Amino acid sequence: MNKKEFINQINSLYSLAWSLTVNVSSLLDQVGIPPHRVFSEKAVEHFFFFLNNPPKKNDQVTLIENDVSTYINELCVINTKFITSIDDVVTQSLLVESQEKNKKSILFGFFKSSKWSDCANVRFDKVICPVYEATLCKN
The missing domain is CATH 1.10.8 (Helicase, Ruva Protein; domain 3)
Known part of the structure; x- marks a missing residue:
């Protein structure tokens, strides 16, 4: 060489x-x-x-x-x-979606309320940040 x-x-x-x-x-x-x-x-x-x-x-x-x-x-x-934690983000999103549906009471059903997933900050705080922190951060 x-x-x-x-x-x-x-x-x-x-x-x-x-x-x-x-x-x-x-x-x-x-x-x-x-x-x-x-x-x-x-x-x-x-x-x-x-x-x-x-x-x-x-x-x-x-x-x-x-x-x-x-x-x-x-x-x-x-x-x-x-790359591999993208699946975890999707799974966590589905879990949070299920939890949010269970939280809604009949009273809230009468009013138009926005979904949790419509707000970028909420999506970040409830799904994205926790998943990537758990995956990436050293212990």
Whole structure:
């Protein structure tokens, strides 16, 4: 392997870590969970490093402290947890829907009341946040 190929491989690894970081950062922002509740201590350092240092378009290598492959694996696990917990979000939504129907009394049936699922804040508080916190947050 020559020097240029080596630099390309290192830069590809860097780009992968950066891309996954941006993706996971966006998902964490959407569900309102701060990174320090999800990542290990070393991974949090990598997370903010990659978030603040996008790949450069020159042929220079950016040196990174510690093991990036472990960090990339942690990003992949978190990304997988996001994807696999979609089913839990649906299940929790159905459970909350059932509970809300049972709460409605006959008196409320006479008045037009909005469904719990019509309000984004309520959906977030009752379903989305609890499911993702249970799935993603380290104990």
